[in-house]
Each structure stands twice: as structure tokens, then as C-alpha cells.
Amino acid sequence: MHSFIRMVKSGFSSFIRNGWLSVASITVMVLTLLTLSIFFILNIVLNTGIKTIQDKIDISAYLNDGIKQSVVIDLQNDLAGMSEIKSIKYISKDDALAAFKLQNKDNQKLLDSLNGIDNSLPASLEIKVYDPNKLDQITTTLESNKYKASVMKISYKENKEIIDKLFRATNLTKQIGIIITAAFTLVSLIIIFNTVRIAIFSRMEEIEIMKLVGATPGFIKGPFIIEGTLYGIIATVISMLVLSSVLYFVTPAIASYIGGVGDNISNFLRDNIVQVLLIQLGVGITIGVFSSWLAIRKHLKFG
Amino acid sequence: MIYFEKVSKIYKQAEGGTSEALKNITLHIKPGEFVIVVGHSGAGKSTLIKLINREIRPDKGKIFVGGLDYSELKKRDIPYLRRKIGVVFQDYKLLPKKTVFENVGYALEVAGIRPKEIKERVPRILDLVGLGAKTNCFPRELSGGERQRVAIARAIVHQPRILIADEPTGNLDPKTSWEIVEILQKINQLGTTIIMTTHNSHIVNKLKKRVIKLADGKIVTDEAMGRYEN
Numbered sequence: 001m002h003s004f005i006r007m008v009k010s011g012f013s014s015f016i017r018n019g020w021l022s023v024a025s026i027t028v029m030v031l032t033l034l035t036l037s038i039f040f041i042l043n044i045v046l047n048t049g050i051k052t053i054q055d056k057i058d059i060s061a062y063l064n065d066g067i068k069q070s071v072v073i074d075l076q077n078d079l080a081g082m083s084e085i086k087s088i089k090y091i092s093k094d095d096a097l098a099a100f101k102l103q104n105k106d107n108q109k110l111l112d113s114l115n116g117i118d119n120s121l122p123a124s125l126e127i128k129v130y131d132p133n134k135l136d137q138i139t140t141t142l143e144s145n146k147y148k149a150s151v152m153k154i155s156y157k158e159n160k161e162i163i164d165k166l167f168r169a170t171n172l173t174k175q176i177g178i179i180i181t182a183a184f185t186l187v188s189l190i191i192i193f194n195t196v197r198i199a200i201f202s203r204m205e206e207i208e209i210m211k212l213v214g215a216t217p218g219f220i221k222g223p224f225i226i227e228g229t230l231y232g233i234i235a236t237v238i239s240m241l242v243l244s245s246v247l248y249f250v251t252p253a254i255a256s257y258i259g260g261v262g263d264n265i266s267n268f269l270r271d272n273i274v275q276v277l278l279i280q281l282g283v284g285i286t287i288g289v290f291s292s293w294l295a296i297r298k299h300l301k302f303g
Numbered sequence: 304m305i306y307f308e309k310v311s312k313i314y315k316q317a318e319g320g321t322s323e324a325l326k327n328i329t330l331h332i333k334p335g336e337f338v339i340v341v342g343h344s345g346a347g348k349s350t351l352i353k354l355i356n357r358e359i360r361p362d363k364g365k366i367f368v369g370g371l372d373y374s375e376l377k378k379r380d381i382p383y384l385r386r387k388i389g390v391v392f393q394d395y396k397l398l399p400k401k402t403v404f405e406n407v408g409y410a411l412e413v414a415g416i417r418p419k420e421i422k423e424r425v426p427r428i429l430d431l432v433g434l435g436a437k438t439n440c441f442p443r444e445l446s447g448g449e450r451q452r453v454a455i456a457r458a459i460v461h462q463p464r465i466l467i468a469d470e471p472t473g474n475l476d477p478k479t480s481w482e483i484v485e486i487l488q489k490i491n492q493l494g495t496t497i498i499m500t501t502h503n504s505h506i507v508n509k510l511k512k513r514v515i516k517l518a519d520g521k522i523v524t525d526e527a528m529g530r531y532e533n
Contacts, residue, residue, distance in 0.1 A: 006412055018400060205396075206400070208396075212356070212385065213386075213409060213413060213457065214382045214413050215413040216382045216413070219382075219412075302382075
């Protein structure tokens with residue numbers, strides 16, 4: 001036990017006495033953590049944006065006038081049985097008219113012209129799905145022989161080309177986001193590893209002396225690992241402070257451009273502050289310890 | 304205590320050739336002896352020291368130290384071997400970021416000695432080498448002679464039976480050199496076997512101890528109460 005306390009003490013004191021080396025390593029680590037955090041947040045923004053767009057994609061199946069209520073119920077039941085579907089809403093002819101009137105409430109002339117005319121708006125089913133990529137399956141059902149006569153028009157069909165383009169774009173954006181984040185993670189790891197390696201390399205003579213006076217590899221390694229842990233902890237604290245203050249000032253600006261997204265980031269951070277902190281801490285300490293361990297390993301061979 | 308049996312050490316050179324630093328050396332050092340190894344640069348003195356401390360391995364022959372056969376020593380046992388041998392280097396090899404106390408204490412820490420005992424033993428040793436007042440200084444704040452005293456204190460604090468000193472006075476002025484040698488003599492009188500390399504003839508001739516002279520990797524003379532002229 002006292003040898004563990006000794007290791008911790010020795011790690012702390014060499015952390016302080018190697019002032020500028022510690023500062024350099026921590027700086028690089030802070031930048032690493034910040035870069036990663038920013039990319040993850042950008043990913044969240046992107047995904048929220050994509051989700052918002054995808055939520056707006058739904059199918060309206062316009063029904064022919066005069067079809068039997070039982071057919072509508074059949075259709076609704078059939079669709080409800082499909083696992084891809086989030087919700088189905090039946091909009092009657094009257095509902096459609098009311099919605100139309102609400103939409104055009106500022107256009108008095110148009111509203112006046114409706115008076116006395118038969119409601120020519122069709123009833124419709126508004127279908128929302130979990131995964132917009134599955135829309136095709138739903139149209140297949142709607143176009144089946146059973147319902148062909150009842151369904152007048154499917155809105156999705158009309159917009160299919162635009163929606164498909166949008167999908168391709170959002171999927172591509174997501175993939176690029178993942179690739180860039182992964183690349184940045186890798187580059188950051190390489191940079192931080194090299195910084196720690198240089199820090200340890202500059203202390204090779206020290207390690208050599210420790211070996212000469214009979215220190216075991218474990219005894220030499222211990223304080224260096226503790227130092228690595230300290231790098232991780234301090235870098236995390238700094239990066240969290242920077243991150244939260246930047247977000248505090250920046251989110252309102254983002255929110256004014258993309259409504260909802262800005263709220264999403266600050267809500268996300270507020271709701272997940274503990275997780276974000278723990279993840280950063282975990283990443284920071286892991287990188288610190290792992291790079292120290294990896295860098296020191298080869299200096300510890302006894303010839 | 305120390306026994307070399309037909310030991311040779313060959314170094315590979317950058318150009319692809321080889322140089323034989325030690326050639327078929329056979330040597331016996333008894334417990335409690337004070338042995339001085341002399342010779343010009345490149346004669347093989349440092350190689351001899353490094354072989355005893357197991358920093359390098361011989362290419363031929365066998366080495367026994369304190370009854371231990373080095374050819375059977377495993378790499379992971381090297382740290383434990385080094386705790387039984389004290390070493391003093393020409394360039395002191397102190398840990399720059401540790402104080403005098405911590406440098407000396409480190410040799411005890413590595414052996415797992417309790418902090419309480421370290422606090423008792425280190426000041427005693429520092430008094431022995433005359434550095435009681437410099438306990439909390441860092442190496443950069445000390446003179447060469449003081450640094451070498453710290454190194455000696457570190458080398459003997461764990462009470463090794465063998466102390467090897469590789470050119471301990473190499474960087475010091477004559478007066479300080481003699482002070483260091485006097486400390487080594489004192490340690491020898493307490494029962495520690497000492498092997499010291501030097502090319503300072505003044506010290507050798509004043510000490511009147513066993514002198515082994517190396518030249519070109521071979522022992523040329525080995526005399527009790529030997530003398531040495533540069």
C-alpha cells in the first residue's frame with residue numbers, strides 16, 4: 001500500500017516539477033478533447049437537422065369520394081399492422097376544409113368564394129413513418145388491388161424524386177460526418193500520443209538512472225502513469241469549461257439561424273452534463289494513461 | 304565476492320568491425336577489499352564496471368558476484384541484483400527533479416522500505432558524507448563534489464556489500480577528489496567491498512591499495528599496495 005501512495009506522491013511531484021512539459025501535454029490534450037467534442041456536437045446538430053426534415057416527410061393518401069367507411073377502417077387496420085408506421089391520422093372531408101380555411105384565413109376573398117360550393121376536398125390518410133427509407137413499402141400496400149379503387153392519389157409518389165434526393169443528401173452528410181469525426185479522432189490520438197512520447201523521451205536519462213539504482217519496471221512506470229492520469233483529468237476540466245462557455249455564448253446565435261437546433265444542443269448538454277463529463281474524463285484519462293504506458297514501455301527493457 | 308572467469312567482451316562497431324574491450328580476463332576480488340582499477344581511456348575499465356553491474360553481458364566467460372552466477376540471472380532479477388550493489392558514476396547520475404533527500408531515499412523506495420525508516424536512514428547517511436545541511440537542495444544547486452557525495456550516499460544507503468565507483472573523481476578538483484576518496488575509505492572500513500576506477504595517479508599512490516592495471520583489454524599488473532604512473 002505504501003508503495004502505491006509513494007507512486008501517487010511521486011507522480012504528483014514530478015507533474016509539478018516538470019512544469020512546462022505538463023503544460024504542453026495538457027494543452028495538446030485540451031485541443032484534442034475540444035476538437036472531438038465539437039465534432040460530436042456538430043454531429044448532433046446535423047442529426048437533429050436531418051431528423052427534423054425526415055419528420056416532415058409523410059404520406060398523404062387521398063381517398064376517392066363516396067367510398068365505404070368500412071374500407072377506410074380496413075385500410076387503416078392494414079396499415080396499422082405494419083411495423084414501419086408511426087402514426088395514421090384520418091382526415092375527413094370536413095377536416096380538410098377546416099384546415100384549408102385555417103391556412104387561408106387571411107385571404108377573405110378566397111374564403112368567401114367557398115361559400116355555397118360543395119366541398120371538393122378529398123378525405124385523406126396522413127401517414128407518418130419511423131424510417132422514411134421504408135416509404136416505398138407503404139405505397140405498395142396502398143396501390144395493391146384491394147385498395148386501388150379507393151385511393152385517388154398518393155402524395156409521396158408526386159414528391160418522390162425530391163424526397164429521394166433529400167435522402168441521398170442526408171445519408172451522405174451523415175456518412176461524411178462519421179468519417180470526418182473518425183479521422184479527427186485518429187489524428188488527435190496520434191498527436192497526443194506523440195506529445196506524451198516526446199515528454200517521456202526527454203526524461204529518458206531519468207528512467208535510465210532509476211533502472212541503475214534497482215527500480216523495477218513497474219516502480220518506474222507508476223509515477224508516469226499517474227502523471228498521464230493527471231494530464232487527462234486537468235485537460236478534461238479545462239475543455240469542459242471552454243466548451244460550456246463557448247456553447248453558452250454561441251447557441252443563441254445558432255438558434256437564430258436554425259431554430260430548434262440550438263435549443264437541442266443546450267438541452268442536450270444540460271440533460272447529459274454528467275455523461276458528457278464522464279465520457280470526456282474517460283477519454284482524457286484513457287488517452288493519458290495509454291500514451292504514457294505505450295511510450296514508456298520500450299525504455300524499460302533491461303539489457 | 305567477485306569472480307571473473309576468462310571473461311571477454313566484444314563491441315560491434317558502427318562501421319561493421321568489432322573491438323575487443325576485454326580479453327580473457329580472470330580476476331578475483333575478496334570481501335572487504337578496496338581495489339583500484341587503472342588504465343588509459345579505452346583500456347576496458349568501464350566495461351569491467353558495467354559487467355559487474357550487469358548493464359552489459361560478457362561474450363565469453365563467467366561472472367560470479369556474491370555467489371550469484373550472472374549467466375543464470377534472468378532479466379527480471381536485474382533490479383534486485385542492483386539493490387545489492389552500490390554504484391557511483393563520474394557524472395553522478397542524480398535525478399534532476401528530486402531533492403538530495405529524495406535522490407538518496409529513492410534507492411530505499413525502490414526496495415520497498417517504509418517511509419518512516421527512510422526518514423531515519425537518509426539523514427544518517429547524509430551526515431556521513433557531510434551533506435546534512437543540503438537535504439532539501441536540488442542537484443543543480445550543488446557543487447560537483449557535493450553532487451558526488453549525494454551519489455555516494457545513494458549508493459550506500461541500502462547497505463550494499465559491494466560499492467563500485469566508475470571514475471568518481473573524474474570531474475572534480477584535487478582537493479575535492481581526495482575528500483571523496485576519504486569517504487570511500489571510510490565506507491570500506493565499515494566492511495563494504497570497493498572497486499574504483501581512476502586514472503588519477505596521485506590518488507592511487509596515496510591510497511596504497513590493491514591496483515589492477517588494464518591495458519588494451521588485458522590485465523597487465525595486479526599488485527597489492529600497487530603504484531601507478533600516467
